[in-house]
Amino acid sequence: MILQDELLAAISWAAQQGWTPATGGNFSARVPQGYLVTASGRDKTRIQADDLLLCDLEGRVLEGSGKPSAESDLHAALYRMDEQIGCVLHTHTVASTVLSRRFPEGIALSGFEMQKALQGNSTHDATIHLPVVPNSQDMSELADHVRAGWPMLWGFLVAGHGIYAVGSSIAECRRHLEAIEFLLACVLEESRWSK
Ligand SMILES: CSCCC(=O)C(=O)COP(=O)(O)O
Numbered sequence: 001m002i003l004q005d006e007l008l009a010a011i012s013w014a015a016q017q018g019w020t021p022a023t024g025g026n027f028s029a030r031v032p033q034g035y036l037v038t039a040s041g042r043d044k045t046r047i048q049a050d051d052l053l054l055c056d057l058e059g060r061v062l063e064g065s066g067k068p069s070a071e072s073d074l075h076a077a078l079y080r081m082d083e084q085i086g087c088v089l090h091t092h093t094v095a096s097t098v099l100s101r102r103f104p105e106g107i108a109l110s111g112f113e114m115q116k117a118l119q120g121n122s123t124h125d126a127t128i129h130l131p132v133v134p135n136s137q138d139m140s141e142l143a144d145h146v147r148a149g150w151p152m153l154w155g156f157l158v159a160g161h162g163i164y165a166v167g168s169s170i171a172e173c174r175r176h177l178e179a180i181e182f183l184l185a186c187v188l189e190e191s192r193w194s195k
Pocket residue numbers: 021022023024025026038039040041042068069070071090
């Protein structure tokens with residue numbers, strides 16, 4: 001599958017999960033000239049090729065119409081931060097929004113078999129840390145918070161906002177996004193046990 005189609009398929013998949021309410025979320029993949037990113041304000045359940053813009057690694061639009069995502073500069077910063085990152089998928093889910101507000105210092109995950117879906121993990125019998133960075137409308141401020149917690153191999157949460165998953169390929173990034181969302185849903189469900 002060509003990369004643009006693979007990115008569009010990933011966006012449609014995320015939207016079908018209900019992870020992009022009210023046009024929330026933005027999505028990108030690295031290409032030789034920079035990265036392809038979703039235009040701002042688009043309904044991700046109806047995403048099409050002309051909803052993608054080509055930007056250079058400074059976030060400047062090279063091709064496409066409309067405005068790039070309001071969070072495009074964060075995608076650019078992530079691609080500049082780590083040349084291994086090939087894809088960035090950002091969603092707004094209930095579990096990530098609620099838990100990132102509840103645990104602004106980050107979320108510890110341990111004992112879940114699903115941890116093995118996150119690159120570099122081969123056992124449930126370990127504690128891994130999912131970082132949470134404070135929300136900001138200033139993408140360079142957000143990027144500074146992310147940089148301070150680097151390396152983030154699979155992604156991070158933005159407080160009260162959502163998940164940013166990263167991966168070396170679109171397929172790996174999809175797996176990371178799905179695993180993070182699953183793990184957060186488990187943590188949210190478990191938090192009801194003590195009530
Ligand atoms: C509608 S949710 C608020 C904006 C946001 O956080 C988001 O992910 C979508 O912004 P975009 O400019 O990429 O449409």
